Amino acid sequence: MRKHTMGLLAMAAASTLALSACGSAEVGEPTGDDTAAAGGETIRIGIKYDQPGLGLKEGSEFTGFDTDVARYVADKLGYSEDQIEWAETISANRETALQNDEVDMIFATYSITDERKGLVDFAGPYFVAGQDLLVAADNTDIMGPEDLEGKNLCSVSGSTSAENIKNDHAEGVQLVERPGYADCVTALASGAVDAVTTDDIILAGLAATEQNAGKFKVVGAPFSEERYGVGLPDGSTDTCEEVNTAITEMIEDGTWEELVAKHTEGADYSPNEELNPPEPDACE
Incomplete structure (x- = not known):
C-alpha cells in the first residue's frame, strides 16, 4: 500500500512539472524581456x-x-x-x-x-503612407492640397488631417466632418464634398471596395510621412x-x-516609390 501511494505521488509531481513547463512557453506569459519570440x-x-x-x-x-x-x-x-x-x-x-x-x-x-x-x-x-486626397475618378481640378481653396473637404471627426490642410495649404477650404471615412466617401459620391483626406493607403482601401471600384482615385501627391x-x-x-x-x-x-x-485594386493607386518598400529600423 505504501509503495502504491508513493508511486501515485511521484506521478502527480511529474504531471505538475510537465504542465508547468508547457505553460511557461505560451505567448502572453512573460519569459524574460520578451514574449512572442x-x-x-x-x-x-x-x-x-x-x-x-x-x-x-x-x-x-x-x-x-x-x-x-x-x-x-x-x-x-x-x-x-x-x-x-x-x-x-x-x-x-x-x-x-x-x-x-x-x-x-x-x-x-x-x-x-x-x-x-x-x-x-x-x-x-x-x-x-502619406496624407493624400481622394476625389472622383474624373476629377482633373484637384491635383494637390493647394487646389482645395473654396472647396469642401471631408475628414473624420476628431482627425487633424483636414486642419493640417487648412493651416498649411489652403486657408479657404471648407471643412466637413463625418463619423467615419465610409461616410466621407458617401458624401464624395453625392457631390456634397469635393475631396476626402487621410493616409493614402487608407483612401486606396476605401476606393478599392466592390461598391466603390472605378468611382474614385487617390490624387497621388502625398504631403506627409x-x-x-x-x-x-x-x-x-x-x-x-x-x-x-x-x-x-x-x-x-x-x-x-x-x-x-x-x-x-481598382483604386488607381501606387505607393510612393521613394519611400516604399521600406527598410525596417534597427531594434532598440
Missing part, C-alpha cells in the same frame, strides 16, 4: 476591424493589407492561421492594449512616433528582430508588392 500555442494580434483594404472584419473573416502582413509575419514566427487570435485595437487604445498584455503585437496603421516609442516598442516599418510599424510590448527586442527579418523576407520574395496590389 518564445513561441506558444497562440499569438494575439491586434488589427482594425473597420478599415476596408487594411483591417476589416466581415462576419468571421478578417481581410486587408495589415491583416495579411500580420499573417505572413506570424507564419514566419511559427504560427499557423488557426493559432492567431485576432483582437480589435482602435487607435486610442493601442498602447493600452500592449501595456495591459491584451495583445502580443499590433498591425493597425500604427504610425511610429517618438512619443509612442517612449511607451511601446516597434518593429518595421512595413509601409510608409506615416511610417506604419508593428506595435510590441516594451522590452520586446528579440521579437522585434524576428519581425524585422520576416518583413525583409516579405519584401524580397515579392509578397509585399502582391499584397499592396491585391488590397488597392
